[in-house]
Amino acid sequence: MYTIKDVAKRAGVSVATVSRVLNGTETVREQTRRQVEEAIEALQYSPNGLGRNLRRLETKKILVVLSTISNQFHSRIVRGIEDRAAEHGYTVLIGTTRDRLETLLRYFEMIQTREVDGAIFMSTHFCKPEEADFLTQAYPIVCACEPMPDGRIPYVGIDDEQAARDAAGYLVSCGHKRIGLICGGKLTRDTYGSSYLREKGFRKVMEENGLPLLEADIFREGLTYNSGKRAAQQMVRQEGLPDAVFACSDAAALGLIRELYTNGYTVPGDISVMGFDNTAMSEVFYPSVTTVSQPQYEIGCQAMELLLARIAGKEGERRLLPHEIICRESTRSKKAKPESFAACTNVPISTSEA
């Protein structure tokens, strides 16, 4: 492998000159430039980025950490991040944790060792809050969509609790009384931030409307497709289905609907189902899924902006973006016309048929 020295020697100039040509910087005589370019071409030389990065003490790369790329929810967020990053000359690299602490720590390490200039985390829920707290103070890190307990951590997402209130409220307004819930595991708020907040919002609405929430109708199965599937399997074994189910993710809603169907029930005929996230599949599925939409692309953009600010040494902040209820085919109203309900806010409610 050739180095800048080899090029310099071959072109009969100093390494400084080669570097100048390489970086298109300063004034280099046209003929000299040509000589250097010839040498570069002849040797098929390309500069070593490690040397460059070390010298500049930056890499112009940022890391996006998520649980797995099979989670469709992240794709539009990443697009937002990438677009903003490109505008500022940064390259985006994605790392997946697959919910392994060990892997998450490896990504933290990459930031501490300066192998990337900063990172956006969408999967931190199994990391100790105090550690996350220290790291986000010391390094350019921002979280997106998965809230950390400590409010000081730079964060971009939606108001999950209010969004869940709006979702539950919508189901109530449709006349449903017995409403079930699919949510994150039997864990504390530290570990399932968004799911915990959604559960909280949901419970409040039930309470405010004087609707009992049966223990049997709460399925702490997680947020994946299989979570929904498992919930359905338990549900059909019990006597009588709930009127409706609020799943804290579209994936879970999909799994629920499909497995209910396999067991001979139809949605929304036998039961209404509502999801969360407005992933591509929620629109495409049959029936298409009523859900809560997050402004994913915009979340990505703002997360990147926050990160750039942090890299530039500025303070982090916390930004909550607006959500929206998307009415589709998986829910039906038991009333002629939805009426106002306790949780009703000014959140936009749109109707979108897939």
Place this chain on the structure above:
Amino acid sequence: MYTIKDVAKRAGVSVATVSRVLNGTETVREQTRRQVEEAIEALQYSPNGLGRNLRRLETKKILVVLSTISNQFHSRIVRGIEDRAAEHGYTVLIGTTRDRLETLLRYFEMIQTREVDGAIFMSTHFCKPEEADFLTQAYPIVCACEPMPDGRIPYVGIDDEQAARDAAGYLVSCGHKRIGLICGGKLTRDTYGSSYLREKGFRKVMEENGLPLLEADIFREGLTYNSGKRAAQQMVRQEGLPDAVFACSDAAALGLIRELYTNGYTVPGDISVMGFDNTAMSEVFYPSVTTVSQPQYEIGCQAMELLLARIAGKEGERRLLPHEIICRESTRSKKAKPESFAACTNVPISTSEA
């Protein structure tokens, strides 16, 4: 930011000793080690990876390049790559091209500048073959699932042409005569490797069975969900539907089915549809989709193994792994019992109900 020198000074030792403690190498007196560790702790020091990488001339990181993380097909491949990589101390970073040449080139650059030790490409189709050829010769690069025209490029995937033959053959064996095709754009073999090969295999089977392939039944719309949707829109405008359609991707098959349904047609009642890739959704969708399964996890593992070999200086090779036909609900037989057909090979055909 502190450096190894600061730690050395604070601990009252030389940088060499600190380095030794850092790398757990050689013998360091217990007391000295403790002093150093204390200094590290006190300063919250963590070594600079850029300096380390430069010194070692390696990063222990590899890059996986794909078009977009919203393409579900890649997720299991990546898992295979990650698992093998972890076994050898490598960290996997993912980059998305979103089908932009400029972004692809940036990833090539990362390899040339040694910012990663190697790369696996699953999205190269818009890169000039001769360039790809040079790069794969000069750097540790392997391609997966998207064949390059030049056979010398290290590659792991399936025999796309044969797989398409088997798929088409299956449809023929079901008694379908008029069979349509959804495939990649109006492009040459250099640009749509896998889709081109699948089209080729499909055409051969039609020909061998004396079945005419109508121009109107070929939809060069691409391989995304929307590709299938567009195909459906055109299809319903024509007079009479084909008996069956072979889509070169599950995503396209899904789009087709969904849009046909929207237009009042049912699958497989009115038309049989077959996909390709056996993505998670193909099983989950209603109707579940008959498709061609690729051993994705295994492809990922072997791609990583090939890459490790290339990094170690060995020659690349070309590996084709076995595929399998998965029969589900989206196709139906017009005969009592499928009979043997021209393309019939010993490919496994399994029946899996979602």
Place this chain on the structure above:
DNA sequence: TTGTAGGCGTTATCAT
């Protein structure tokens, strides 16, 4: 067991 010093490949400062 520990320290000294050279070098990894680059960029940038300061001369010339």
Place this chain on the structure above:
DNA sequence: ATGATAACGCCTACAA
């Protein structure tokens, strides 16, 4: 316009 040289932070012979 160009060259010599000192960093950037780390690791590792080699010496002591």
